[in-house]
Amino acid sequence: MLLIRCPHCGDRPEVEFRHGGEAHLARPPEPAALSDAEWAAYLHQRRNPRGPHAERWRHIHGCGRFFNAVRDTLTDRFLATYPTGAARPDGTQQGDPA
Amino acid sequence: MSMRRFSLLSLAREALRGHSGWQPQWRSPPSPAAAYDAVIVGGGGHGLATAYYLAREHGMRRIAVLEKGWIGGGNTGRNTTIIRSNYLFPESAALYDHALKLWEGLSRELNYNVMFSPRGVLMSAHSVHDIQSFQRHIHANRLAGVDNEWLTPEQCKAFCPPLDISPHARYPVLGGALQRRGGTARHDAVAWGYARAASALGVDIIQNCEVTGIRREGPGGAVSALETTKGLVRTARVGVVAAGSTSLVMAMAGLRMPLESYPLQALVSEPVKPVFPCVVMSNTVHAYISQSDKGELVIGAGTDQYTSYSQAGSIQILTHTLDAITEMFPMFRRMRMLRAWGGIVDVTPDRSPIIGLTPVPGLFVNCGWGTGGFKATPGSGHVFAATIAKGEPHPIAAPFNLARFETGRMIDEAAAAAVAH
């Protein structure tokens, strides 16, 4: 079980959280202007990297809030957690394939 | 290399001379040749089967399987080996039943005992929703020519005596869907049997050879070579069959996939005498179980909620699974567990696999089998080989194209079955 630091509540066990998938996926402002391929890419394509991964979590059995985290998917170690809306912290990018 | 056939005579002869005459069952050259007609990336069951059918049915000879570790060391050697074909949609039923028909003759075809055991797969129903959903599956399956039948709780108990059908159980068994042709097979033997048969047809199986790059110097950005930890391998046709690592391999060609990789765990108990005659799956209580020929109870757990390449999952997933197993089978409450492990499964948005062409000429992909692809191994290899050899999708593979995420023609087994094994 992971120990996850909610930016609002501190360290809590994983069972209090829900994983919310890849972070920083902005919904295109004008979906109708996109090609089918672009829309499909937004909906379905994921980086799925082996290494640091920016992802959303929700502290569903705590404060209820969404936040972001960078976790190394090879070791499952968290490199950082940060509030939604904040930029991905410096120094957490390497190893992430394009 | 000519393959020495297994027969009663050869077994008896070796028994008499202390088993000193057996040869390695397949060739595993230390490094790849400079060029091949086709290269399969990934030496799991699906990749080895693909190579075998390429050689056997399509007459290709210069074929290599490149495996970063040892063959069968991925999900093939980590799965709970449940085999069935009673999927809801006609496309899925056609694909999985194609595989099931091949399983039925596979030991003979490969001259290798894959221990396919059609002992029946029983899915137990615990709610009105389960009953309606299973009966819908049964009707759809019968229309598709796939066996699947409804059992009352008493018939379930007769088919699987360890099952607790008392109305006082926490999740009473209200009935079940039984596919009698379903069952299990020996996972390692599937990898080894295909490797041996492919090797005999001239396929090079290179282990400890990781693909690290895909060169696209052919016309229109076509595949021209693979970079590997054992040097450059030139080829114009590449089949990627890398399960949980597919996103990483496809990224080498500049493609982003509709896949996420999750840990999936399983565990086995200490071995005991035969106590469990079939396979039981419960989607609602979330437990599935069978007994191996070694006597261990083989128990499958769920995926973790987060993506990972760690090949290890969380402890609470295992305890949850054992809670469910002992709830349904109280007789196992004092059984000790021997080992637990994890594999990394590649999951698509609609929980159906992807088999076919890609936007990169010469690059083919077979992935997205997620938590339930072992059962499809022979069929998957068979239709993927045809797709690679002809450069167009085999009819059974065609609906499982990568473009469906763009066209919207999903095969939504995710909605059809909460757990898909």
Ligand SMILES: Cc1cc2nc3c(=O)[nH]c(=O)nc-3n(C[C@H](O)[C@H](O)[C@H](O)COP(=O)(O)OP(=O)(O)OC[C@H]3O[C@@H](n4cnc5c(N)ncnc54)[C@H](O)[C@@H]3O)c2cc1C
């Ligand atoms: C715990 C568990 C239980 C399961 N239970 C069932 C079940 O009961 N029934 C069922 O039908 N399915 C089940 N599955 C799913 C099933 O195991 C898989 O869908 C199936 O085995 C996939 O086969 P494969 O040959 O594609 O993958 P694998 O056997 O994983 O083969 C892929 C291979 O690619 C290699 N590879 C990866 N990257 C590279 C690279 N860059 N270069 C070279 N080689 C590379 C890997 O080392 C690996 O050997 C289960 C899976 C798990 C983990």
Ligand SMILES: [Zn+2]
């Ligand atoms: Zn919180």
